[in-house]
Amino acid sequence: MSHVVLVLVETVNDYLPLLEHEGFELILAPTMASRAAAIAEHGARIDAVLTRGPLGLFAEEMAALPLLKIICVIGAGYEQVDLQAASNRGITVTNGAGANASSVADHAMALLLSLVRGIPQADAGIRRGEWNKLRQPSVAAKRLGIIGLGAVGLAIAKRAANGFDMSISYHNRQPRPDTPYTYCASVAELAAAVDFLIVATPGGSDTRHLVDAPVLDALGPHGYLINIARGSVIDTDALIAALASARIAGAGLDVFDHEPQVPDALKTLGNVVMTPHMGGQSPEAAQGTVQLVVNNLLAYFSGQPVLTPVRLPTPV
Template sequence: MPATVLVLVETINDYLPILEHQGFHLILAPTPTERSQAISTYGGKIEAVLTRGPLGLHAEEIAALPNLKIICVIGAGYEQVDLQAASDRGIRVTNGAGVNASSVADHAMALLLALVRDIPRADSAVRRGEWPKIMRPSLAGKRLGILGLGAVGMAIAKRAANGFDMSVSYHNRQVRNDVSYDFCPTPTELARASDFLMICTPGGLGTQHLINKQALDALGPHGFIVNIARASVIVTADLISALEHRRIAGAALDVFDAEPQVPDALKALNNVILTPHVAGLTPEATQGTVELVGQNLLAFFSNRPLLTPVELPPAIRRAMR
C-alpha cells in the first residue's frame, strides 16, 4: 500500500506528479483550514508530511498523527517544525538544503542591485513622465558582508566576487578553512566591515536577533542590508527605526515576521524594497526540491539512508505514571 503524504506547501502543485508517479498518495492542505481538516479527517492514515520552514509542523499536530514516520521540509529552513516532538516519537526529518541556493542567490543579487541603484523609484518616476538624474553608488569594489556562509551564502559570494569585483567577508558559527574570504568574529564586526550586508543564515533560536541596533549602527548611514533568510534574524523594530532615521541607507526584504502581513511602517518607506518570500521560487529550484523530497521518501520507506537528514535533539524519556 502506498504511503500517504500530507502536503502543506502551497507553491509546488505543478511538480507533485513527481511524487504521485513514485507511488505516494497525496493529501493537499495548503490553507490553515484545510490543514486542520485534513489532520482531523485523515490523521490515522498520514505517514509523511511535506512542509516548509515557516509553515512547520507543531507538537499538537504531530500528536494527532499517530502513524507519522517522516517530515520532509522544502528548502533549508525548518524553524517551525517541532524537532523535539519529532525526536520523542522517533520521527525522521529531512530538509532541502542547497537545492535552491542558486535561485536564492540570484534573487539576493537582484534585490541588492535594485536597492543600491534605486531601480523601483527610477522606474516609477519615468512612468510619471519625470526624468530624474539621481546619482547612486556602484557595486564594483564595495565590501559585501555575508551572515551565514552556507550554500546560499557561498553562491552569493561567488557572484559578488567574480561578477562584481567585490571583497567578501563573512560571519559563521565556525570559520571555514575552504574559502579565502575574511572571517569576522561577530555580526556587529561583520556589519562594520561591510558596505552591503546579506542575511543568509537559517532561522530559529540560534540565529534570532543577531542583527540589532548595535549591528545596524555599525553598518552605518551609507550601508545597505538585504534579507533573503528569515525575518527573525533581524530585530524588526530596530531595522524600521534605522531606516526611518536614515542610520542605514536602505533595506531589501524577502522575509517578514508574520507573513503575509508586512508592517505598514516598512511599506511607507522609500528606502525599502519588499518582495513576498519568493527568492527560492523558480521552476528549476521547485522541481529540484520536490525531486529531493521524493528521493528521501523512497529511501526512508525502502529502509535506505536518508539523503538530507536533519539532526534531532535527544529524545526526552517521560516517566510512566
C-alpha cells in the first residue's frame, strides 16, 4: 500500500521526485487555504506530513488525520509543531538537523563579512556615482561567539577558525568537551568576551529572547550580531534600540519574528544587513533535506529507528 504524504513546504519542489521514486504519494498544499482543503479532502488517507518549523502542524490538524504516524520537519527548527499533541497520539516527529548546516554556515559568514566590511554600503555608493573608501574593521583573528554549538554552530566555527584564524567561544545547553572551543556558562558572559556573536540555536519557548538588552550591552558598541536561527531568540525591540543608539556596531539578520513582515525600524537603519530567511536555501541543502526525509520515512515504515528523532514531551 502506498503511503500518503501531505507536503506543506514550498521550497523543495524540485527534489520531491526523490519521495515519489520511493513510492510515496504526495499531496501538495503550500498555502494555508490549500492545506485546509487537502486535510478536509484527503485527511482519512494521509499517514505522513512534511513541514517546516514556522509552518508547523497544529493539534486540530493532527486530530483530522486519523492515520497520521510521522511528521517530518525540514530544517532543524520545529517550533510550530504541536509536540504535545504528537506525543499524546504516539506520532513520531523528525527534523532535518545537519542537512543544511553547510549552507546556513556559509550564509552566516556571508552576513558577517558583508556587515563588518560594509559591502552593501560600498555597493550602493558606487551605484550612486560615489567613490567612498570605507575604513571598516578586519574580520581575521577576531573573537567569535556562537550561541548553539549544534551542526550549524560547528560548521560556522570551522569556517571562522580555519579560514579566518578566529578564536571561538560558545554557549550551549551543555558544554561540548569534544571540541577545542571555549565554553561560556551564560549568553551574557559569551557576549562580553567576543567581537562577533552569531545566534545558531533552535527557536521555541526555551530560547525566546535569549539575546536581550543586557546581552546586547555586554556585546558593546564595537560588537556585531548575526542571527541565522529564529527571530524569536532575539528581543527585537531591544535590538532596534541598541542599533539606533549605537550600543552595538551592527546586525546581520536572516530571520525575523513575523516573517515575511519586517519592522520598518530595521529597514531605516544603516548598520543592518538583512536577507529573507534564505540561509538554508541552496540546491545542495534542498536535496540533502529531502533525502533525509526519504531516509526517515523509509526507516519508519520498515520498522527501523528514524535517523533524526525529535524528543517529545511525556504524553498526557
